[in-house]
Amino acid sequence: MDAFYASVELRRRPELRGKPVVVCGSGPRAVVTTASYEARKLAGIHSAMPAAVARRRLPDAVYLRPDFPAYREASGQVMDVLRRNLEVVEVVGLDEAYLDLTGIFSPKAAMRRVAAEIRQETQLTCSVGISESRMLAKITSELGKPAGMVVLSRERALERFAGRSPGLIPGIGPKTVSRLESMGIRTLADLRRWQRPALEDAFGPRSGAWLHARGNLLDATPVTPEHETKSQSTEITFDVDVTQRAELERHLDELSAELCRRLRKRELAGRTIGIKVRLDDWTNVTRSNTIEAPTNDPSVVGPIALELLRAYDPQRPVRLLGVRVASFGGNEAAEPEPTPGQLQLGLAS
Numbered sequence: 001m002d003a004f005y006a007s008v009e010l011r012r013r014p015e016l017r018g019k020p021v022v023v024c025g026s027g028p029r030a031v032v033t034t035a036s037y038e039a040r041k042l043a044g045i046h047s048a049m050p051a052a053v054a055r056r057r058l059p060d061a062v063y064l065r066p067d068f069p070a071y072r073e074a075s076g077q078v079m080d081v082l083r084r085n086l087e088v089v090e091v092v093g094l095d096e097a098y099l100d101l102t103g104i105f106s107p108k109a110a111m112r113r114v115a116a117e118i119r120q121e122t123q124l125t126c127s128v129g130i131s132e133s134r135m136l137a138k139i140t141s142e143l144g145k146p147a148g149m150v151v152l153s154r155e156r157a158l159e160r161f162a163g164r165s166p167g168l169i170p171g172i173g174p175k176t177v178s179r180l181e182s183m184g185i186r187t188l189a190d191l192r193r194w195q196r197p198a199l200e201d202a203f204g205p206r207s208g209a210w211l212h213a214r215g216n217l218l219d220a221t222p223v224t225p226e227h228e229t230k231s232q233s234t235e236i237t238f239d240v241d242v243t244q245r246a247e248l249e250r251h252l253d254e255l256s257a258e259l260c261r262r263l264r265k266r267e268l269a270g271r272t273i274g275i276k277v278r279l280d281d282w283t284n285v286t287r288s289n290t291i292e293a294p295t296n297d298p299s300v301v302g303p304i305a306l307e308l309l310r311a312y313d314p315q316r317p318v319r320l321l322g323v324r325v326a327s328f329g330g331n332e333a334a335e336p337e338p339t340p341g342q343l344q345l346g347l348a349s
Contacts, residue, residue, distance in 0.1 A: 001078065002125045002146035004095035006036040008074045009064050011123050020061040024051040027239040029319075033066050037146060071095075077122045085114050090223045098134050100223040111149060131157070135219035138170055154217050161217070162189040169214045176211075191215030232268065233276070234259045235322025241280045242318045252309055255323045256302035263325060269294035272327040273304045277312065278320035287312050290327065301325060 001007065005023045010016055020039035024032045030051040039045045043057040055063065075094040082089045088100035101107040111128045118126055125147040129140030132154050139157070144150040152160070161168060166188055167177045183202065185191050192215050200208030213219065234255050242248055252275070263269060273295075274288030287308040295301060305323045 001095035002127055003034050003036055003040075004074075004124070005034040005066060005071055006039075007124050008071055009067075010036065011074075012070070016062055020045075020058055022051075022054055022058070022061050022063050023066055024054065024063060025065060026051070026063075028052065029237050029239055035061075074122060074124065078118055078124065078126070081114065081118050081121060085110070085117070088223050088225060090225055098137065098223045101130065108149065108151060115147075115149070133217075133219040134221050134223060135170060135214065136217060139168065157217050158192075163187050166191050166211075166215065172211075172214065188215055188217075230328070231270070231272075231324055231326035232259060232263055232266075233322055233324035234262070235276060235320055237278075237320045238318065242321075248309060248314075248318060248321060249306055251321055252305050252323060253302050255321065256305050257298045259323055259325060260296050260298040260301055263296035268325075268328055269296040270325040270327045271295075272325065273301050273308075274324040274326065275305050275308045275312075276320070276322035276324065277309070277314055277318055279314060280317040280319050282319070283316075285312060285314070288324075288326075294328070296325070 006021050009021060009023060018038065019036070020042050021036040022032055022039050022045055023034050024030050032045060032047055032049045032051055032054050034047050035045040035054070039054075039058060039061050043054070043061075045054045045058060045061075051063075054061070071094055078095075079089065079091055079097065082097055082099060086099050086101070090098040092098065101110065104110050107130055111130065115126055115128060118124060127141050127145045127147060128149040129137045129143065130149070130151040131137045131140045136152065136154060136157055139161075140150050140152045143152070164187060165177060166172045166180055166185065167174065168188065180186075180191065185194065191211065194212070194215070196209060196212040198208075199212050202208060203211060236251055236255060242251075271292070271294050272288055272290045274286055277285045277287075279285070289304055289308060291300075291304070301323070
């Protein structure tokens, strides 16, 4: 979906159309949830940018607090259109989905109809990328924004993106990009010149094999309607770093209660209970404990999380605090060998 949260706001506030609109919180550590294309063009405002930076860059923009119930409702309308038109729909967020178009006679015509139906029923627009794998569909969907459709084969993508940074690939973050650059790998073409054994030596067998596949724009991940939930978590970033133990424990108790409420709603229970602590120097610390019986009871989760926090005993002010429940059951499947996949489509924000 195109600038989804901002677009939902514009749908109910048409008088703001054409103006720079930024959806974000108001706290000192709030970040931009999304921004209209006007805000992006005028000041380069983008998702995850600190809201304070956005306000300095564009003080005259319209700043709106997020309304997630409204976004969830709009997302449901969009996904209903997708499911009504195609058999295999994998929803990966409120504003993003993958569709398996294998066997459809004219994928482009089919997706034009779907995009038009979304626009007619929701007054929202989407951008469509059609390619041979999830990864390429995701990348391709970004090329035609907003409200565009791009079809790109792997062969053409290898040529088109040869000079781009490996950071173009979903899953390759800034730290990995920096490490690759230190090895002389600055482009995807550079990455393709490295053999898999050399990458495995540098990054380990699994990560090296993954990088080798992604460098060659290979991804065999299937589009699947259902995903096994591995874990659930909730966290809070404090406006001001917290030093008082009692305040941390109070927040942890509230987070545990909220997480268990969500787990019960989804009928999930887990055996692993963990905490996440981010200190003022951005050090991230996690601790966990595994119990015998699955639970979603706050009277169980809360005390264990509290015990983990007390055992860690942070010696610096705390910036972020979170609690997590995992081990819902089942074993993680091994990633299939990367080979060119089926014809797939990505809708991305």
